[in-house]
Amino acid sequence: IASLVMYLFAEFDDAANLLAANPDATTISIDEPAEIPKNQHSRRQEPGREEDDELLGTDDSDKTELLAGQKKSAPFWTFEYYQTFFDVDTYQVLDRIKGSVFPVPGKNFVRLYIRSNPDLYGPFWICATLVFTIAVSGNLSNFFMHLGKPTYHYVPEFRKVSIAATTIYAYAWLVPLALWGFLMWRNSKVMNIVSYSFLEIVCVYGYSLFIYIPTAILWIIPQKVVRWVLVMFSLCLSGSVLVMTFWPAVRDDNRRIALATVGTIVLLHALLALGCLAYFFDAPELDFPAPITPTHNVSTVITKSR
DSSP: OOHHHHHHHHHHHHHHHHHHTTOOOOOOOOOOOOOOSOOOOOOOOTHHHHHHHHHHHHHHHHHHHHHHTTOOOTTTTSHHHHHHGEEEEOOHHHHHHHHHHHHOOOOOOIIIIIIIISSSSHHHHHHHHHHHHHHHHHHHHHHHHTTOOTTTOOOOTTHHHHHHHHHHHHHHHHHHHHHHHHHHHHHHHHHHOOOHHHHHHHHHHHHHHHTHHHHHHHSSOOOOOOOOOHHHHHHHHHHHHHHHHHHHHHHOHHHHHHHHHHHHHHHHHHHHHHHHHHHHSSSSOOOOOOOOOOOOOOOOOOOOOO
């Protein structure tokens, strides 16, 4: 051991002598590497911008778009092109439905559920289910409202199915189309405006309508107070999903334009809910006239006796 210690000291003295003879020599350090500072950006992020990135989904959206761009897209006239819009499983659809029914404050619905794989499967079947639910529930509501009246004869109103389908599908497609065009137009004027894709907006509107399916079933209860409480509760839930999704996209625009945009979104959503309630369930009661019994002319024959 003593000889080993003497050998190490000798090696150390030789290294010191070489370094003294050539002070410009390169030395290698085997110490632990120093930690690299995390903040090496040329500019610091502005306060509140990180929160905007979280709401708008710009943090991971670039990575998602790059990954999505690597997929080969089929021509639009082929069946494979439209098949990609329905490429979702049951767990994804249920997760998105849960996200629309239980919105999380401060979280963007598009970033959390839609942007990785937007689909048309959920919005299409949610709208179809809502159409038949409103039409059938409206007929049952009308039946229970006039139940017990002797002059009432139940006749199913099949035209309500076509009216409900036209209203709901027009809302679920035309309103997102108008909103998508508006965001694209504002994006050309204001750099910070985030323009969602048309498919993403359709997804948000389609899944936001799911809450009205159980609400329409409960609207069969012939109590106006219960119906109005249900419609206001459903309107607050579904409307909050729309507001939390589209407000971060327009908040950097002119203040009046941003407020007007969000106000229009909520107003159209409220008109759909209140219009369906008023037309299919709160229709005025019909006054059925009392049955008129036909009267027969009785001719009396008078015979004279002679």
